[in-house]
Amino acid sequence: MKILDIADVASAAALPPSTLRYYEEIGLITSVGRNGLRRQYEPETLLQLSLIALGKTAGFSLDEIAGMFGANGEPVLSRPDLHARADQLERQIRELTALKQAIRHVAECQAPSHMECPKFQRLIRLAGKRQPARRKSPTGRHI
Known part of the structure; x- marks a missing residue:
């Protein structure tokens, strides 16, 4: 499993690193550690970010989107x-x-x-x- 640096995730998701840090702060995504001061993420984070973007496009709030992820980060859609x-x-x-x-x-x-x-x-x-x-x-x- 390849771990992705915050810069790689930000680039792939077309989001600024500050958005990734905010999403982590409110529990939408989770880093798996750090390399120095740089957060590291599993590749599945890109799927989560795609689902977050889709939810936002559909008009769901970030709080509503947060409720769409189970404890393991997998989508749980009502x-x-x-x-x-x-x-x-x-x-x-x-x-x-x-x-x-x-x-x-x-x-x-x-x-x-x-x-x-x-x-x-x-x-x-x-x-x-x-x-x-x-x-x-x-x-x-x-x-």
Whole structure:
């Protein structure tokens, strides 16, 4: 088994070493030791990082992702949670598709001003009603 240096893992995962250290700090990944001051990881860490990236892309928080790994680092995925996330993504896709179509209409609208376009007026009203909640990272920063 080849042990990977933090620089190798960072390069392969396209992540800065600080992210790897943070993921280790919150328990998402585990180093197997150090070579001097440099952390060392097993090759399976790359699979874990891929699963973390996939989870983030799907909209799971880091806390939710942490719950998807067993004590041995193997994925333990809840099928009901995955179904719920897939349903949420389906709703988001529908909403984004409608938004895309509205924006395209406004871009091509022949009204003398966007403010005279009825679809643009509806888009503005909908946007005012749907201000997305800003999430905070574990460090307290808005993401």
